[in-house]
Structures are given as structure tokens and as C-alpha cells.
Amino acid sequence: MDAKNCFHCGNEMVDNEAIYFDEKEFCCNGCKTVYEIFSQNDLTCYYDFENAPGVTPQDIIGKYDFLDDEKISSKLLDFQEANTSIVSLYIPHIHCSSCIWILENLQKLQEGITTSQVNFPEKKVRITFNTSLTSLKEITYLLSSIGYEPYISLENFDSGKKNVDRSLIYKLGVAFFCFGNIMLLSFPEYFEVEEYWINQYRGFFRWLIFALSLPSFLYSASDYYVSAYKSLKSKLLNIDIPIALGIIVMFVRSTIDIVFNFGQGFFDSLTGLVFFMLLGKLFQQKTYNFLSFERDYKSYFPIAITKLNADGSEAPIQIYDIEKGDRLLIRNQELLPVDGVLISEKAAIDYSFVTGEAVPIEKKSGDKVFAGGKLNGKNIEIEVLYTVSQSYLTQLWSNDVFQKKIEQKHKTITDQVSRYFTSILLVFAFSVFVFWLFIDVTTAFNVLTAILIVACPCALALTAPFTLGNVLRIMGKQKMYLKNAVVIEQLAKVDTVVFDKTGTITTNKKTSITYEGNTLKQEEIGLLKNTLRGSNHPLSRRLYDFLPQVEKVVPSHFEEIIGKGIEATFNNQIVKLGSSDYLEHISENTHKKTKVHIAINGIYKGSFIFNNQYRKGLEELFESLSKSYSLTILSGDNDGERKILEKMLPENTQFIFNQKPEQKLQYIENLQKEGKYVMMVGDGLNDAGALAQSNVGISISENVNVFSPACDGIMDASEFSNIHYYLQYAKSAMRTIYMSFGLSLLYNLIGLSFAVSGNLSPLVAAIIMPLSSITIVSFVTVMSNYYARKNRKMAL
Known part of the structure; x- marks a missing residue:
């Protein structure tokens, strides 16, 4: 009987086992049901990503009934409030782009699912759902019915999500065993020993070497074949194609040598190649994990x-x-x-x-x-x-709600270089191979294999992620916490820096406050202090610390209007404080200063006047920035301190006052329309819109837990004077990337020159390839640390 493959999962089946539906063949009712679900919900383009991408659903009736128990299901939820719940499920079957696509479109399959996001490296899907329309149990059965049964264990739930993939270690171990033994058995061939017993057993040794090479060729190197196959199937060229081709060419050539008794072949080089490449991959994986660890657990928000x-x-x-x-x-x-x-x-x-x-x-x-x-x-x-x-x-x-739509240029560069590099490499390798065929067939195969191996652009692909990952780590240690690596590239492009005034260029810790108006009674001071207790505005925090200790009272009503002021009610006594416009009080503007006006029960009492203390190093920072950047002070306060700031800061600094939050956003947008690349530095409270609009938004943190998800970075206030250093360091990071690109290309050119001339064996090429990756990673690490120290010294 002819074997056929299931349309959904790709498993082999015979004619009498096939289930026919919609002119397609399925191995079981489960696969047919999944296809029906996709068809009914207009999701059959799932199969456009990859042929037979699915997995066979398992019989799970009754398996997840325990999720009906709210006490149990609540332990699995990340979030549960009103009708909204969020759960993160570990799904071992996630393996390709079609898996990601279908799991991020679950809302089309079941009412009640709001969003679903896939974390591919961790094989997790985070699902937000409405509990009045669906339940965790129904979602679990849905996932299982389409072939993505989640792993759920109440005792080992966390460990289940953190399963360690040791397949690379196993493959490396097999490759090392094969390589070591083949090298040992090849010694008589190396030294051309002609003893009688060796000549008698030479054929046996060669076939034993062939047998030992099979686990390395078929198992250890399998990832390269799978990756190359998927790449060709998707009509793309990735960096694994020349590697897979080189391994196959070497194996075929060596097998021919043994079969026709031309020699021992190159099985030692083949197994050595696989071993050293897997060693390089393990090094890469460990370094990535290290950077991920640094990012996830040491770069704490300084809030x-x-x-x-x-x-x-x-x-x-x-x-x-x-x-x-x-x-x-x-x-x-x-x-x-x-x-x-x-x-x-x-x-x-x-x-x-x-x-x-x-x-x-x-x-x-x-x-x-x-x-x-x-x-x-x-x-x-x-x-x-x-x-x-x-x-x-x-x-x-x-x-994703707060992500800015920015071009990830460094990824584009890497992808384009790798894609064109691979196609050019294949054409070049076969051209040289044909040339050498007319001279020496043996050398021709050696040259082809060496070119395919030594010219692999792995080091090229590692350049950007390792550089930016290391820079992220260094900046985190220096109390600048960036959202992701792309922000570093954006920092390098900045040409305009916009600063908020209050809480940004002024400090919350040091200030001189005076009171002007009617004398406040002790009771009124208590009401004022307890009103300020609930606010996070920089002026509120300063005034709260300035006022004497009082008995704590909780207001029955509290409202804070961003950019205007606060209103609170205590036992029918109403306290209002904020700007003169908010209190509808017209103050004399003979001496414009930063003020907080006070009114109790509708009666204006007076105002607290703030003589701002500017941050240490402000003048030096603006002086250094003015040489390379356009500078603006964008404030919601009045212009009472304009003259002071004009004396302190460079002449080319722009001053714009009396700006509401929406006006700040509009100003940033206008700058961008003029072609400016803008970095906004604010306190994250009144500036949320401007931070979100800017190309790079940096929020200053000073013992205040005001979380601004729209910002791209959070900087500890103690590092304010080092803003220029961070900008210069970002530029140095991009310079390091371009230098390492050049170094990687130089490696390839030197290796190719030896390979083309026939003076580079495949084994040496296999050793050089991981060495190039190690060299690149070492280079970017050394250079990023060097620039960190150099720019830091210049900043100091």
C-alpha cells in the first residue's frame, strides 16, 4: 500500500487509514476536526506558512476538569480582576512560524479571548480573556483541540515553563566521541605505517571509521539540515545552507573514497567540523543566556x-x-x-x-x-x-501597547548582509569548484568544502546583538535602564534634546520654600499636609517634606488634575492647591516664581514660593551638549526663572514656558515634522505624552514610583549629569558594530584566500569558524567596555 502524509500533521498513513474531507486526507478525526475549526473561522492560511505544520490532537476528555475549581485555576492566573484574567501557558509543541500565527489569533477561534501573545524562545503563550464569556478550562480544551496542549502541573508549573533543552549538549557529546575515536583510528593513515597487520586490517579500520561517522553526520549535524531545508522551503537563504552543503559534500566524497578504495576519506575532518561548529553554537547560546540573565534579573527599575x-x-x-x-x-x-x-x-x-x-x-x-x-x-x-x-x-x-513603531536598523543590516552573503558565497564556491575540477579533483572537493565552511557569516550575525546586549548590561550597572537594545540605536541618532524643568533639571531634595499670604493655623497645615501626602508631583513631594509632622488623616475625596492641581475633602472641609488658574486666583506677576497656591473652603490663603535648586552639573551638562545638540527647556511652569536659566545655560538653548501636557506633546511632534530626532527627558508624570511622542523618552527617577510605560528608559536622578555620556556611548556602540562588521568580513576574506588556493583543509576551516565567532564576541565585549571607561572619564 502507498504511504501518504496527513494534510494537517504530516504523519505517514496508508490508504485504508486515511480520512477524507474537503478533498484532503487526514490521519485521524482529531486532525480533521482542527482543519474544520480553521475552515469555519477563515484561518486556513495557517497552512500557507509551512506544509503540515500541525500536531495530532490527543484524547483529553475529562483531563482538565480540575480547572473548574476556582481555587485551583486562580493559582495558575497571572492576573484576575472583574471579568478580565490573564494566564501564561507553557506549550511544548510550539515549533514554527505557523504555530506563532495560529496562537496569536486565538480570539478568532473562541469568543471571550481578547489577546494572545507568544514568547517563542520560552514556548509560552500569554492569553488575556473575559471570564464572563470563556474560562481557563475552555481555553485549555481549545488549545488541545488544535494540537497545542499546554503543560499544566500545579506542583511543577514553574519548572515546567523552565524546562532546559539539553539536545545541543547531547549532540556535542556524540560529535566529540565520534571525532576522538576516528582521529585515534586514523593514526596509521596519518603516519603511513606499512606494517603487515595494519595493511591487513586497513579496510576494516576504514569501514569502522565510516560507521563511527554516521552518528555525527546523521544526529549531531541534524539541526543544520533541518534549518537549511526549512530555509529553502521558504525560498530564503540562511547561513546554515552553506554549512549543511559542506558537510554533505564532505560525507559523500569520503564515502566514495572508501567504496572505491581511493583512500580513507575525510571523516576525521567531517566529525571535527561538526564538533567545532557545535562548540561555537554552545558558546553563542551560553553568552546569549548570560546577557538575558543580566537583563532580566539585574537591571532593576530604580523606582x-x-x-x-x-x-x-x-x-x-x-x-x-x-x-x-x-x-x-x-x-x-x-x-x-x-x-x-x-x-x-x-x-x-x-x-x-x-x-x-x-x-x-x-x-x-x-x-x-x-x-x-x-x-x-x-x-x-x-x-x-x-x-x-x-x-x-x-x-x-x-x-506591545506602549511600543513605538521604530525601524530596527541593526537587524535589517544583519539580515541583508547574511542573505546576500549566502547567495554570493554559493555562486563563488561552485565557480571555484568547477575551476579546480580541471586541475585536481581531490583538491576541488577540499576547496569547495573549505570555502563553504570558512566563509560562514555566523560572526557577522552575532555582531549587533552581542554589542548591544553588552551595552545594555553596562548601562544598567550605571543606573540607566533601557527598555531594549533598539533604544541604543535610537540614542545614537538623537540631534535634539528637550528637558522638562520641574523635577527634571531641578532636584526634589534641595529647595528653599517660603510662604506668602495669610497665616495658616495648625489645623489648616494638617489639612494641607494630608492633601499633599497623596500626590507624586515633584512640587507636592517637596512641600510635603517641608511642612511639619501632623496627625495622619485620610481624605474622603481626593482628585489630582495633571498639570493643574489637587482637591481634597476632609469632614466637609475642601482643600485646593495648585496653579493660580486652577484656583481662579489672579496673583501679582511682578516677580514670577514657581508657586503653589492654597485655598481652603473657597477662601484663598496664600502661596508657597519655591526657589528651585538646580541639579548638580546642570551648567556643565548643557555646555557639553550644546556643541552637538539643539537644546530646549519645555516647562509647564511660568517663566519666572527665565533670566536665571538664561544666565546659567548656553545662548542657543530655547525656553518655552506655560505649557500644558498636550502642548508639550504637540511641540515634540512639530520638531519631528522638521526632521529632528528628539530625545525627551522628563519626570514621567506631566510628561507622559511627550515621552511617548519623542523618538527616545527618558524618565528621571528620584525615589518616586511613577511608572511611565511609554518611556524608553528610566534613569536614576543621581546620573543626570551623565546624559551626554550616555548619548556618546550609544554612538560608540554603533561604531563598535561597524568595526566588528569589518573585522568579520576581513576574517572571511583571509580564510577565502587560503581556501581558494587549496591551502586550507576542511578541518582547519572548521576550527577557524568558531574561533571567528569567539573573536568577534571578545572584540565587541572589549570595545564596549573600553568605550564605557573612556567616555565615562571624559564625562567626569
Whole structure:
């Protein structure tokens, strides 16, 4: 009987086993059902990505009934609030682009699923769904029915997601065993020993060498064949094609040598080639994992939260020092960094960072609140349930909703170079091969194999990710935390830098505050202090620290209007503070200064005047930046300090005051229309729109947990004077990439010159290839560290 393949999963079947539907053949009812589901939902283009991409569904009836138990299912959820839940499921069957496509279109297959995102390296899918329309159990059965059954184990759920793929280690071990033994058996051939017993057993040794080469050829090198096959099938040329071709050519040639007794062949070179290439791949994998570890677990956001001590005092604490059982004070617009239990009477939590829905959810005392929510309204107290999950905050920061549509140029360069390099290499290799055929057939095969191996653009492909990954790590250690590697390239392009004033070029820690107006009673000071307690605005924090300690009182109503002011109610007493426009008070502008005006129960009391303390190194920073960048101060305050700033800062600095948040955004947009590449530096509160609009948005952090997902980087306020250093270091990083591109090409040209002349054996080529990768990685590491030290010294 003729064997045929299932249209869905590709498994072999015989005629009498086939199930026919829609003029297609399937191996079982499960595969037919999956195809029917895709057909009914107009998703049959799933099969356009790859022939037979699916997997056979398993019989799972009743297997996941335990998910009906809310106590069990809630343990698996990342987030659960109102009708919105989020779950991350580990799916071992994810293996290709069609898997990603179908798993990111689950909303078309089942009502209630809002979004689904695939993390391909970790084989995970993160699903947001409406619990009133579907359930975790239904989603699990859906995934299983289309061939993507998730791995769910309550005891080993985390370990299941972190399964380590050791296949590369196994393949490397097999390759080393084959290579070592073949080298040992080849010694008589190397030394041309002509002893009688050796001549008698030479044929046996050669066939034993052939047998030992098979595991290395068929198993250890299999990834290269699969990658090359998929690349050709997709009508693309990747860097594994010349490698696979070189290995096959060497094996065929060596087999012919043994069969026709021409010699021992090149099985030693073949197995050595596979071993050294896998060694290079392992080195690459380990280095990538190291960079990933540095990024995920050491580049903590430099944001802090307020911890309430047992004696009632408040103290800032870094988020990764939070422990279970701690009590935290959360202010208006602050992000909840951990899961906790609400202690305060009630709260309004905005989970738009997590779910995309901007409708605040009302919570009452005793309710659970989730990390990632943002408080709207008066300050609250929570008790910590779990320590902070840094990877979870990173996931929020990197949410696609807040990503800017930017061209990833370094990836484009690498891809284009690799693609053209491979096609040119294949043409060149076969041209030289044909040339040598007319001179020496043996040399021709050696030359072909050496060219295909030595000219592999692996090192070329490693250049950008390793350089930018190392720069990310170094910047993180220096308290500049960038969202991803692409931001480094964007920093290198910046030609215009825009600064906010309050909380950005001014410091929250040092200031001189004076009061002007009617004398405030002790009771009024208490109302004012407790109103300010719930705000994160830089002026509010300064004034709060300036006022004396009072008894803590929670307002019955609290509202903060960004860019205007605050209103709070205490036992029918209304406190308003903010700009003169917000209080509808016309002040004398003979001396324009930064002021916070106060009104209690509709009666204007006076204003607090801020004599701003500018950040250390401000004048030197602007002086160095002015030589290469256009500079602007863009502020929501009045222009009372214009003259001071004009004296302090370079002449070419622009000053624009009295700007509302939407006007700041519009100004950035106008600069971009003029062809400017803009970096915005702000405090992340009033500047969220401008930070999002700019090409690069950097948020300054100074013990304030104002989380701005739209920004591209978070910088510790202590590093403010080093902004020019970061910009120069980004340019140096791009310079390092171009230099390493040149070094990689030089490696290839030198190797090719020896290979073409027939003076480079395939084995030596196999050793040179991973060495080139190691050299490139070492070069970019040394250069990025060198530029870090050099630019840092210049900045100091």
C-alpha cells in the first residue's frame, strides 16, 4: 500500500487509514476536526506558512476538569480582576512560524479571548480573556483541540515553563566521541605505517571509521539540515545552507573514497567540523543566556515605594527589597509593584497597563490588588502578599501597547548582509569548484568544502546583538535602564534634546520654600499636609517634606488634575492647591516664581514660593551638549526663572514656558515634522505624552514610583549629569558594530584566500569558524567596555 502524509500533521498513513474531507486526507478525526475549526473561522492560511505544520490532537476528555475549581485555576492566573484574567501557558509543541500565527489569533477561534501573545524562545503563550464569556478550562480544551496542549502541573508549573533543552549538549557529546575515536583510528593513515597487520586490517579500520561517522553526520549535524531545508522551503537563504552543503559534500566524497578504495576519506575532518561548529553554537547560546540573565534579573527599575514602619513613620524602599507582610503607602498615580491586600477603606485601581482597559476598578478593604495596577485618587495602604516579580514589571514595560513603531536598523543590516552573503558565497564556491575540477579533483572537493565552511557569516550575525546586549548590561550597572537594545540605536541618532524643568533639571531634595499670604493655623497645615501626602508631583513631594509632622488623616475625596492641581475633602472641609488658574486666583506677576497656591473652603490663603535648586552639573551638562545638540527647556511652569536659566545655560538653548501636557506633546511632534530626532527627558508624570511622542523618552527617577510605560528608559536622578555620556556611548556602540562588521568580513576574506588556493583543509576551516565567532564576541565585549571607561572619564 502507498504511504501518504496527513494534510494537517504530516504523519505517514496508508490508504485504508486515511480520512477524507474537503478533498484532503487526514490521519485521524482529531486532525480533521482542527482543519474544520480553521475552515469555519477563515484561518486556513495557517497552512500557507509551512506544509503540515500541525500536531495530532490527543484524547483529553475529562483531563482538565480540575480547572473548574476556582481555587485551583486562580493559582495558575497571572492576573484576575472583574471579568478580565490573564494566564501564561507553557506549550511544548510550539515549533514554527505557523504555530506563532495560529496562537496569536486565538480570539478568532473562541469568543471571550481578547489577546494572545507568544514568547517563542520560552514556548509560552500569554492569553488575556473575559471570564464572563470563556474560562481557563475552555481555553485549555481549545488549545488541545488544535494540537497545542499546554503543560499544566500545579506542583511543577514553574519548572515546567523552565524546562532546559539539553539536545545541543547531547549532540556535542556524540560529535566529540565520534571525532576522538576516528582521529585515534586514523593514526596509521596519518603516519603511513606499512606494517603487515595494519595493511591487513586497513579496510576494516576504514569501514569502522565510516560507521563511527554516521552518528555525527546523521544526529549531531541534524539541526543544520533541518534549518537549511526549512530555509529553502521558504525560498530564503540562511547561513546554515552553506554549512549543511559542506558537510554533505564532505560525507559523500569520503564515502566514495572508501567504496572505491581511493583512500580513507575525510571523516576525521567531517566529525571535527561538526564538533567545532557545535562548540561555537554552545558558546553563542551560553553568552546569549548570560546577557538575558543580566537583563532580566539585574537591571532593576530604580523606582522606590514608601514603606510604613511599625511606628507609623514613612521611609522610601527599593522595590526589590519589599518583603511579604510589609505595609506600603501607595500615592495617586503610583504603580502597585506587588500583589497585596487593601488595608484602606476603598480604592480605585487602573489596570490599563495590564489589560489595556482604562476603566478604574473599585476595591474595598480586604480585597486583593494585583501588581501592575495604578492608583487613581487618594493614597492607600496595602499589605504585601508576594515579593516583587521583576520579570513581570519588565513585561508590563515591554507591553506591545506602549511600543513605538521604530525601524530596527541593526537587524535589517544583519539580515541583508547574511542573505546576500549566502547567495554570493554559493555562486563563488561552485565557480571555484568547477575551476579546480580541471586541475585536481581531490583538491576541488577540499576547496569547495573549505570555502563553504570558512566563509560562514555566523560572526557577522552575532555582531549587533552581542554589542548591544553588552551595552545594555553596562548601562544598567550605571543606573540607566533601557527598555531594549533598539533604544541604543535610537540614542545614537538623537540631534535634539528637550528637558522638562520641574523635577527634571531641578532636584526634589534641595529647595528653599517660603510662604506668602495669610497665616495658616495648625489645623489648616494638617489639612494641607494630608492633601499633599497623596500626590507624586515633584512640587507636592517637596512641600510635603517641608511642612511639619501632623496627625495622619485620610481624605474622603481626593482628585489630582495633571498639570493643574489637587482637591481634597476632609469632614466637609475642601482643600485646593495648585496653579493660580486652577484656583481662579489672579496673583501679582511682578516677580514670577514657581508657586503653589492654597485655598481652603473657597477662601484663598496664600502661596508657597519655591526657589528651585538646580541639579548638580546642570551648567556643565548643557555646555557639553550644546556643541552637538539643539537644546530646549519645555516647562509647564511660568517663566519666572527665565533670566536665571538664561544666565546659567548656553545662548542657543530655547525656553518655552506655560505649557500644558498636550502642548508639550504637540511641540515634540512639530520638531519631528522638521526632521529632528528628539530625545525627551522628563519626570514621567506631566510628561507622559511627550515621552511617548519623542523618538527616545527618558524618565528621571528620584525615589518616586511613577511608572511611565511609554518611556524608553528610566534613569536614576543621581546620573543626570551623565546624559551626554550616555548619548556618546550609544554612538560608540554603533561604531563598535561597524568595526566588528569589518573585522568579520576581513576574517572571511583571509580564510577565502587560503581556501581558494587549496591551502586550507576542511578541518582547519572548521576550527577557524568558531574561533571567528569567539573573536568577534571578545572584540565587541572589549570595545564596549573600553568605550564605557573612556567616555565615562571624559564625562567626569
